Amino acid sequence: MEAQRDSRIVTARVAMDQLEALGAPAFDIGVKRFDGTMLLRERWGAKQVLKSLLWLRRENLNRGHIYVRPAGLHGLSLVDDLKAEALAQMKVDGFEPAAVVETSPGNFQAWLKHGEMLDEAASTKAAKLLADRFSGDLGSADWRHFGRLAGFTNPKPSRRLASGLQPFARLLEATGRVYRQAPVFIAEVRAAIASETASKTGSSGTAGAGQGAAEMPPLRSLAEFHNDPRYGGDLHRADLAWARHAAAMGLSASEIRAAIMEARDLAKKGDVRRQRAYAERTAYKAVRQTE
Numbered sequence: 001m002e003a004q005r006d007s008r009i010v011t012a013r014v015a016m017d018q019l020e021a022l023g024a025p026a027f028d029i030g031v032k033r034f035d036g037t038m039l040l041r042e043r044w045g046a047k048q049v050l051k052s053l054l055w056l057r058r059e060n061l062n063r064g065h066i067y068v069r070p071a072g073l074h075g076l077s078l079v080d081d082l083k084a085e086a087l088a089q090m091k092v093d094g095f096e097p098a099a100v101v102e103t104s105p106g107n108f109q110a111w112l113k114h115g116e117m118l119d120e121a122a123s124t125k126a127a128k129l130l131a132d133r134f135s136g137d138l139g140s141a142d143w144r145h146f147g148r149l150a151g152f153t154n155p156k157p158s159r160r161l162a163s164g165l166q167p168f169a170r171l172l173e174a175t176g177r178v179y180r181q182a183p184v185f186i187a188e189v190r191a192a193i194a195s196e197t198a199s200k201t202g203s204s205g206t207a208g209a210g211q212g213a214a215e216m217p218p219l220r221s222l223a224e225f226h227n228d229p230r231y232g233g234d235l236h237r238a239d240l241a242w243a244r245h246a247a248a249m250g251l252s253a254s255e256i257r258a259a260i261m262e263a264r265d266l267a268k269k270g271d272v273r274r275q276r277a278y279a280e281r282t283a284y285k286a287v288r289q290t291e
Helices: 002-022 046-051 053-061 084-092 120-133 182-204 222-226 235-248 253-263 272-290
Strands: 027-032 038-044 065-070 074-082 099-104 107-118 170-173
Touching: 002 046, 002 053, 002 065, 002 099, 002 107, 002 170, 027 046, 027 053, 038 046, 046 053, 053 065, 065 074, 074 084, 074 120, 084 107, 107 120, 107 182, 120 182, 182 253, 222 235, 222 253, 235 253, 235 272, 253 272
Parallel strands: none
Antiparallel strands: 027 038, 027 065, 074 107, 099 107, 099 170
16 A cells, blocks of 8 residues: 555656646646547646546556647647667757656657747647657657656557566656757748748749749758858857858847857856847847848
8 A cells, every 4th residue: 555655656746747847838638548549638737637647547557558748839849769879969969858758668758848839830840850850750740749648657568578567657857948959940940841831832833933932941050150161260250150141041139149149158258148248249230131
């Protein structure tokens, strides 16, 4: 009896920690039973999930899969079926997850927080670009895909442990933070959508007829400009050149400023207030020059 109580406490704690890290106002809970039936509970708050913990545990004990996703439009992306190496690379590249769940030994799901709400098209495109970039499951890359709720077992027969037991979905990280590259990446997402839209419009003959629609080039990284020999190591010139490029690609001044602040150590500019002022000057100058 004591062990069961302790188990309930652990499940409740990790499930609530995951929901808090995701930070959505409401969640959809999915319970996929052994016979394939899917039970959906929509727009539950974290308190409702907590109140339903005993029911969810019973369903899980009967080999039901317990899933979660943000309800409605949201500002998160799920990257499914990641390996440890890819997860580490995400962090190196500035795509630090808000939450990481190990769904079975060596298999991970990462939730990334964009810092702004995305519509369906942008949310799906973001998920697909992230899955492609970090070798996640493209089949799971869309705006409404479920991830596993931590604290419950993964009943897939193929994931059964050597002991014969089913592995728990373990919450490894729950920072709840927006990843560093969010402003630049979201601009890349929108540029990709604009390019696809222009391409479709051009092929339909309703716009750009006879000329075709020029495909929008990809957004280049700030690091690429920093390493460009044309600027001779002058990072100020490189920052401004990249800011002009980013503004031409549709990034706002605030997005450009955030990217510059995150890209390198600006301590030589002075305190944080002076660093921010430098980034703002560079961003607004670039935007004005492209207007």
